Amino acid sequence: MLSVNLASCESRAFAGIQCRLPLEQGRPAHVVNTASLAGLVSSPLMAPYNVTKQAVVALSETLHYELSLQQAQVSVSVLCPGPVASEIMASDQVAGAAGAQFNELLDTSIRQGMTPLELAELVFTAVREKRFWILPHKFFKPALERRMQSILEETNPLFQFVDEKGTEIEGEHDAA
Numbered sequence: 001m002l003s004v005n006l007a008s009c010e011s012r013a014f015a016g017i018q019c020r021l022p023l024e025q026g027r028p029a030h031v032v033n034t035a036s037l038a039g040l041v042s043s044p045l046m047a048p049y050n051v052t053k054q055a056v057v058a059l060s061e062t063l064h065y066e067l068s069l070q071q072a073q074v075s076v077s078v079l080c081p082g083p084v085a086s087e088i089m090a091s092d093q094v095a096g097a098a099g100a101q102f103n104e105l106l107d108t109s110i111r112q113g114m115t116p117l118e119l120a121e122l123v124f125t126a127v128r129e130k131r132f133w134i135l136p137h138k139f140f141k142p143a144l145e146r147r148m149q150s151i152l153e154e155t156n157p158l159f160q161f162v163d164e165k166g167t168e169i170e171g172e173h174d175a176a
Contacts, residue, residue: 028074028075029073029075031060031074031076032077033056033060035060035078035079036080037080038050038054039053039080040054041143042054042157043159053080060077060132064132075130075132076132077127077132077134078133079119079123079134080136081114081136082136083113084113084116085114086113114136118136143160146158
């Protein structure tokens, strides 16, 4: 999972930094790296996925800062989607990583997620607007807010699984 989630992102970023032609010619370009909600808010039973997606967010932010320092006409976005209708749960890497009940919950959520076409439209809009953060699933923002508050207050993190309507599915769990 580590190599799948990071290798393609790392090689694209390295190629983008090393390729001077677009920078020297002043040609505009845009990089979109795909992370996940897991790049911003961790979930239990998904450590490798959380780690790699948070690394994609950090790499994207760093690339954004470095290209800005160069005053390059290259913009960067990081896509942090929630559930997108796909077959990701068919992967042995994902299916074997967590318990059966949790996998079933994830699989149901993913199958009922937004379509890839809906996601693509949001990404193209964000690229046109040169937005760094692409957050297609607004329902998770309260969880992100709780995480930031917990960091600022230096309290132990709490996990709360919510559906797309923002409804809590399971009770909060102290991660301590």
